[in-house]
Amino acid sequence: MIQMCDVPRYKDVDMEEIKKMQAAHVLLNKVEYEPKQIEKGYTDKLLTIDVTDASIQISDIPAEVKEKFVGGKGYCLRYLWDATNPNTKWDSPENEIVMSSGPIAGITQYAGTGKMLVATISPLTGIPIDSNVGGFFGPYLKFSGFDALELKGQAEEDVIIVIDGNKGTIEIDKAPLEHLDAHLIGEELTAMYADDENDRKHVAVVCAGSAADHCDLSMLNFTFYDPRRGTVRLKQAGRGGIGRVFRHKKVKAIVCKYQGIKNDLNHVHDISIINKTGVKYHREMATQDPKQNNMRKIGTANTMKILNDYDILPTHNFKFGGTPNIHEMEPKVFIEQWLTQGAADGCWYGCSMACAKAADHFKLKTGPYAGNCVVVDGPEYETAAGVGPNCGITTPQVILEINFYCDTYGIDTISWGTTVAFLMECYENGILNKERTGGLELNFGNCDAALELLHLTAKNEGFGKIAGMGTHKQKEYFAQQGWGDMKFMNDIAMEQKGLEYSEYGSKESLAQQGGYGLTNKGPQHDEAWLIFMDQVNNQIPTFDDKAEALYYYPRFRTWFGLVGLCKLPWNDVVPENNSLTDEPAKVPEHVDNYLDLFYGVTGRRIDREELLVMSERVYNFQRIFNIRLGKGLRKHDAIPYRSVGPVTEEEYLSRQERYDGQLVEKVGYTKEQVEQMSLQEKMAATRTYREGEYEKLINAVYPKRGWTMNGVPKIEHLKKIGMDLPELIEIVEPLQNVEP
Amino acid sequence: MKRLVKDESKCIGCRSCEEACSKAYYKVADRDKSCIKINEKAEGGFEIKICTQCGICGQVCNTGVIQPNANGVHMLNKKECVGCLMCVGYCPEQVMVQDDSRSEPSKCTACGLCVKACPTGAIQIQDC
């Protein structure tokens, strides 16, 4: 086992090189400002930067915006709406990247309080994408005086934006020499703007990676400096191609510097309740985590084996729910051989959950940095599952190498894993072949080909150009070329609304099919993760139960993104007596912690119901934003059949006993009839049944959410939740009586 | 290495140590602000909770502001501390102090004031 105390510090950057990079900067604009002190979690200030003309504007955030949108994702969507119009595309100059952390962000006493929310119109989906990310930038931006940052326009040459919250300066520089890859530019800018080594923890960098210049799957990296390792660490705003938009604007990086971190920079209403709640939570982590999820030892990848054991771990492009080779990469292997133990791996201060694990001095075997020894941040569960078993890969060394390169190139590991899995299935079905892939043998489990494809994508060469388009555009392209049947590709391409699925096999859980399909941004599990409640626990057996869960959880989970919190500390550890509560799945004591934190920071006492309404407003706003951009109706909530049932004979046969049984128990055939049916007939009957169930689920969910059967929020519902804004009514009014 | 050691059989529960400790830093006699704690045992007698300089507080700190000095005493650098209170929650002896009047917690520095205050010699500074 590798212990933190035995890990040597990383080699420092070459300061002479850094000086050369800095000397090459050309100042485009610089403003001085008086940083607004935060009061009860808010500065009520918005920073707008237009890189077209390097203009910098500071404006007030009105009280009405604060009341309806709270902060974080709410602010991101509000300002994105205002900046764009129904015809705005991801590469329109008016498209913005908006970032906002939220009122609770920046306290240090509780776990997971440093989140930044980021939104833009996505190159993958054409509708708003939102992604949340750790690291230091979110809190530092607020400490520097801004609740939100909007980035618009398009620069002619590469620029960096530097905000110094102590001096009160914002400058935009042309910056030609810094590298694009995140592990390099993160170190370079951190060293450049820190006064000395001890000052590096006061610098936060947002950057993308070299793939973001052309790959639609690109994300943003947010740094945090790790003083023990002496290196910059990376967290990702991964989903939906935000990095592509960032680089399209020719922004190389945003730097924010703030010295003097203390636990009351938010000037909170009642610090005592925050201190008390924080210590209680840290104590719970200390005593319960080693008995529960081991988040401090392995992070979110603790679930890898469990999902395999329960037939949920996506394997071979979501065909199967597990792999016989799981022992090669189960948590024990990562803990004992790869991930450094005993490190304080929080991505913001006070995160006792400390899930940002790392493999240290990892020697790369391939690509432009082959031979280098680097820190690999992760792997998180989604990464390990997506680039691992879903592509038939179970070798930890390869998973870590792909993880590192995805991060530094700026590629979202979830979209990458799901995309490569799709390409591999296409390869094995003859839709692709060696000629079409430029010689890559994209069979499941081919580690060398998977890595080579990643490097090609970063360089925008060969078949890498195709891989970088994402699954939705790939299937259209393959059909156009006459390579494959569109119907089959629609069945196996695990994307919806243009976004690749995250890594849970939902075939055996109708509620999880809805948890993916009935989302705003596309199939990401952050709205509703119901798979165990439904499939294993059978806690939500009826349509009404499932619909209620698909109404409650998206609202509850949205709230984290409004206030600047990480969701993991909510239920990746639970109080010792949680099982005695009425609804253990909701972790009631932790919900009350959040109400206390919100009160402690803002002075506003809300109850559990008000919390949900805060989210529901923003949730409906986002739905209507989708409709405004042409993608928020029932037809857009359709999901690929691979997420619902067995597409291929191979899949049916792998679970034949279950599927045959269901034809009797659920569909209504007799045992004798099923015995007489051909495999194709059984598959067709299963499909008809399962697709029908999904439609029935939608019929149950939309009314709960106050939507029409076409998925449009009803005006009366918007009135009820206080979200009947004229610009929303204008969009939904003509659709109130339109049938799906 | 310098640290406190205890002999609970000698403790008479006078709490002079708690008072000396809380007064040293917080300037008030308040046992909630003491980095040494005397608890009554159910079976009679007293339990003395002291900092063993185990260093877990330093391990969990992601700012690295709790470091052992030359004597092996874990010292908290208040200037650099961001007041996250993880050390308080993780202290196995529960003898780190969080007080709302200060941003940073406090911990035992093995200063010996409690030892001087103890009338029976139930606590000692060990230097080994």
Place this chain on the structure above:
Amino acid sequence: MMLNDRPYPDWHEGLTIQGVIEHMNFTWPKLVTKVNGQLVWPEDYPNVVLAENDDLKIHHLLAGG
């Protein structure tokens, strides 16, 4: 016997909660277990013998996402 409101086909004399957990390969550490509505703590899983008409609930408290 019912497990999570579904008939449990492998009931036999002397079956314990631990036996069900092993048979079902429930490898998750955070389980909330109730027999006929009564909470059972993990240390008692090997001792609680299930009757043929018992209503057993083994809920996985699994985080995810």
